[in-house]
Amino acid sequence: MHIIETGNVAAALGVKLAGVQVVAAYPITPQTPLTEKLSELIEAGEMDARYVPVESEHSALAVCIGASSAGARSFTATSANGLLYMHEQVHWAAGARLPIVMCVANRAVGAPWNIWNDHQDSISQRDTGWIQIYSCDHQQIIDDTLKAFRLAETTSIPVMVCYDGYLLSHTYMPFEVPEQEKVEQFLPPFHPSYALDPSSPANLNTVTLPEIRTDVHGEMAHGYMEIRYLLQEDLRKAVQVVEEIDAAFQEIFGRGGAPLVEPYRCDDAEYVVVGMGSLTYQLWDVIETLRTEGHKIGVLGVRLYRPFPDAAVAAALRGARGVFVMEKALSYGYEGALCSDLKSALYDHIPDKSRAPFVKGLVAGIGGREIRTADLTDTLRSGLVGSIPEPGWIGIQL
Amino acid sequence: MGTRGYRYKTSHSLPGPGDGGNTGSWRVQRPVIDLTRCTPAKRGAEACFACWLYCPDVVVSRTIPPEIDYKYCKGCGICAEECPTKAIAMVDESVYHEHVEG
Numbered sequence: 001m002h003i004i005e006t007g008n009v010a011a012a013l014g015v016k017l018a019g020v021q022v023v024a025a026y027p028i029t030p031q032t033p034l035t036e037k038l039s040e041l042i043e044a045g046e047m048d049a050r051y052v053p054v055e056s057e058h059s060a061l062a063v064c065i066g067a068s069s070a071g072a073r074s075f076t077a078t079s080a081n082g083l084l085y086m087h088e089q090v091h092w093a094a095g096a097r098l099p100i101v102m103c104v105a106n107r108a109v110g111a112p113w114n115i116w117n118d119h120q121d122s123i124s125q126r127d128t129g130w131i132q133i134y135s136c137d138h139q140q141i142i143d144d145t146l147k148a149f150r151l152a153e154t155t156s157i158p159v160m161v162c163y164d165g166y167l168l169s170h171t172y173m174p175f176e177v178p179e180q181e182k183v184e185q186f187l188p189p190f191h192p193s194y195a196l197d198p199s200s201p202a203n204l205n206t207v208t209l210p211e212i213r214t215d216v217h218g219e220m221a222h223g224y225m226e227i228r229y230l231l232q233e234d235l236r237k238a239v240q241v242v243e244e245i246d247a248a249f250q251e252i253f254g255r256g257g258a259p260l261v262e263p264y265r266c267d268d269a270e271y272v273v274v275g276m277g278s279l280t281y282q283l284w285d286v287i288e289t290l291r292t293e294g295h296k297i298g299v300l301g302v303r304l305y306r307p308f309p310d311a312a313v314a315a316a317l318r319g320a321r322g323v324f325v326m327e328k329a330l331s332y333g334y335e336g337a338l339c340s341d342l343k344s345a346l347y348d349h350i351p352d353k354s355r356a357p358f359v360k361g362l363v364a365g366i367g368g369r370e371i372r373t374a375d376l377t378d379t380l381r382s383g384l385v386g387s388i389p390e391p392g393w394i395g396i397q398l
Numbered sequence: 399m400g401t402r403g404y405r406y407k408t409s410h411s412l413p414g415p416g417d418g419g420n421t422g423s424w425r426v427q428r429p430v431i432d433l434t435r436c437t438p439a440k441r442g443a444e445a446c447f448a449c450w451l452y453c454p455d456v457v458v459s460r461t462i463p464p465e466i467d468y469k470y471c472k473g474c475g476i477c478a479e480e481c482p483t484k485a486i487a488m489v490d491e492s493v494y495h496e497h498v499e500g
């Protein structure tokens with residue numbers, strides 16, 4: 001069924017279709033309408049789940065950790081400082097290998113207070129061991145939410161579905177709502193191989209010492225370092241799992257096909273602009289203009305940010321003369337995190353450095369600063385014919 | 399991948415002695431029970447067993463007399479604190495070794 005609704009509603013409908021059993025969330029702008037919608041659906045009996053109203057985001061994820069440990073399909077959502085307040089539990093959920101799904105309606109973090117969109121909140125969770133997917137429109141939000149549950153449950157790794165606050169969370173767009181029957185075909189009920197059971201008590205995530213040791217059964221058990229390595233190994237393998245799940249989704253629903261990176265007019269491109277989220281599709285318009293002026297330029301949208309699809313990124317950029325990375329976040333004191341990751345991928349995958357493209361990092365839309373298509377076009381044009389004025393923060397007025 | 403191999407991919411254990419590793423090696427003070435003051439030992443019948451109940455490492459037996467598994471006793475002193483007859487003394491390991499091993 002085609003409907004016209006907001007991005008937050010798209011996420012909520014995805015959560016409902018996924019048959020989530022426990023929702024625990026604390027409202028924060030711009031995520032609030034998503035959790036309100038879920039509580040409405042549960043209250044109306046349209047969704048057979050427990051909604052746990054908590055007193056903070058830290059508790060929201062803690063409830064999901066408990067519920068998921070007991071074998072329930074669990075969901076939470078947040079934004080900005082709420083996500084930062086969760087941070088300890090964000091690490092915990094990944095280390096405990098719990099298949100929780102969280103939507104992040106991306107928003108700038110304080111100080112100073114700002115409720116508008118950028119990516120600093122979820123980018124700041126980059127190193128926690130979660131899988132991070134960035135949706136670019138409402139269809140992707142609902143589809144990615146469904147895929148996220150299968151991905152999380154296949155890999156035993158939690159998944160963050162990130163979408164731009166306001167730009168996607170609050171705008172209305174038409175999208176297809178998948179049929180429940182088909183969703184059940186794609187996403188079977190969650191059957192954990194192990195779940196908390198009061199009739200046979202156990203301790204989960206007990207203290208590990210620096211060295212390995214025998215457990216209570218007298219068997220050699222992994223130490224902290226081994227357990228952490230297994231998370232890293234499974235995250236690296238998850239790049240392929242993302243592709244497999246996308247293929248399975250495409251077979252049933254007929255949508256998808258670019259789950260790692262989404263190239264647009266990159267085939268003959270001498271220059272490529274790289275971005276994440278809704279900015280990617282705005283850039284499509286920009287390069288159409290530049291193409292009519294004769295510039296061979298394309299767009300590469302990064303859809304999967306962690307695990308980083310380094311091989312796919314490098315393959316898409318091989319042959320380009322220059323790359324512009326446009327980001328709504330920064331690793332303060334250096335550059336945008338995506339820019340660093342991308343350079344690292346090029347260094348690893350293009351052995352002949354004389355053939356590697358130049359990489360120029362740009363910052364846009366911090367704290368919701370409007371990203372005007374004309375400004376993007378002007379900035380990129382100056383990059384193509386000469387150089388972009390420093391500091392490369394589009395729209396800044398110093 | 400594919401299943402949540404908890405035993406394999408996380409730390410996971412059953413409650414019991416040794417759950418936290420060789421915690422006996424942490425001990426700087428050793429709980430020593432004076433059986434002349436311990437109620438079950440004196441009466442030859444079950445009594446308080448507060449030591450057994452409160453020990454966070456489950457290393458005190460519910461027997462007459464109660465016995466402590468020093469392999470895992472971490473020396474926290476909770477048993478000595480809880481014992482209603484003050485039958486348990488916390489003795490410095492160095493002092494204990496001087497006395498026992500000469």
Ligand code: SF4
Nearest residue numbers: 436437447448449481
């Ligand atoms: S609590 Fe004290 S008196 Fe009671 S059994 Fe233990 S050592 Fe003996």
Ligand code: SF4
Nearest residue numbers: 453471472474475477
């Ligand atoms: S000191 Fe007492 S309470 Fe503490 S671990 Fe040893 S026996 Fe148990």
